[in-house]
Ligand SMILES: C[S@@+](CC[C@H](N)C(=O)[O-])C[C@H]1O[C@@H](n2cnc3c(N)ncnc32)[C@H](O)[C@@H]1O
């Protein structure tokens with residue numbers, strides 16, 4: 001099969017001709033490439049601009065696009081790995097186009113590489129779940145760990161048993177399932193990390209379309225591990241009404257819904273802390289602006305992330321309106337009314353109809369009903 005040259009960012013590289021007729025995810029070619037993950041890759045490159053790192057491991061590289069872009073666009077020495085011989089051959093061909101960059105190509109199970117070598121940044125981008133790789137990556141990543149997961153059905157509760165098996169946590173298919181997926185994955189990464197007396201700090205994390213992307217700083221010491229664990233907890237969701245609450249605890253309590261008395265369903269354990277770092281997002285926005293990318297999809301995402309309340313479990317206000325059989329006001333009006341009532345409220349990147357708030361349900365109901 002012939003290769004086709006493509007340009008992403010300022011990096012040129014070859015990918016095999018992909019079968020135009022295959023449905024998503026594209027998987028027919030000998031080596032995988034998905035153009036729709038460009039925003040995922042762009043986000044990492046922008047973040048790397050503000051981090052001081054001197055080695056990056058693209059553990060599961062396929063064409064090598066991530067590692068190539070990091071080497072060429074950020075000037076960081078990279079190791080690009082894939083255990084597939086076809087992928088490794090393509091990576092070598094692509095790496096040969098950048099003789100001025102420090103690029104090492106390896107063709108192994110990435111776990112073997114991570115077992116013997118540490119990198120400032122480890123980046124996991126598997127087919128589906130990263131669960132089998134996080135443990136070893138948590139020891140190999142000196143300063144930063146980046147993780148993509150595309151198994152959103154198990155993470156979000158649509159495939160409940162698979163979610164429990166992979167992540168040792170109970171998801172639930174709620175209106176905020178994308179947020180549950182992100183927080184469940186983050187909680188799992190924390191539990192895989194703290195056993196090594198290390199912790200994590202989320203820098204820039206988001207869920208989009210069919211994937212979750214985490215950019216995490218690794219911290220060292222048992223105390224840092226304990227600090228990370230303080231962000232582990234549960235969401236209690238009423239199965240009968242929209243009521244939900246967050247509990248920060250290693251073991252969940254049993255709760256009854258204060259609205260309707262039903263026994264609450266417990267979701268977790270999962271990460272209930274902030275998923276982004278304000279300083280990092282501010283710098284990302286400035287860098288995007290400086291590049292004339294201030295109106296890009298990525299810049300809009302960064303802005304929404306920065307405004308989003310850090311607490312879990314957003315509401316879809318159209319769902320609430322349906323539940324209460326009322327017709328909803330526009331989101332901005334709802335948010336303004338909640339704020340006027342003295343509570344916090346924001347939009348959320350997970351859902352265009354999502355609202356985050358610390359207001360009780362009756363305030364939310366009034367705000368959804370009141371027009372302008
Ligand atoms: C989703 S693709 C990577 C996509 C690529 N990072 C990109 O941005 O286009 C996953 C790749 O991981 C490779 N892979 C899966 N398990 C692996 C393992 N244990 N060690 C090394 N490579 C692995 C597969 O051969 C495949 O090429």
Ligand SMILES: [Zn+2]
Pocket residue numbers: 238239240241242243257258259260261262
């Ligand atoms: Zn209830």
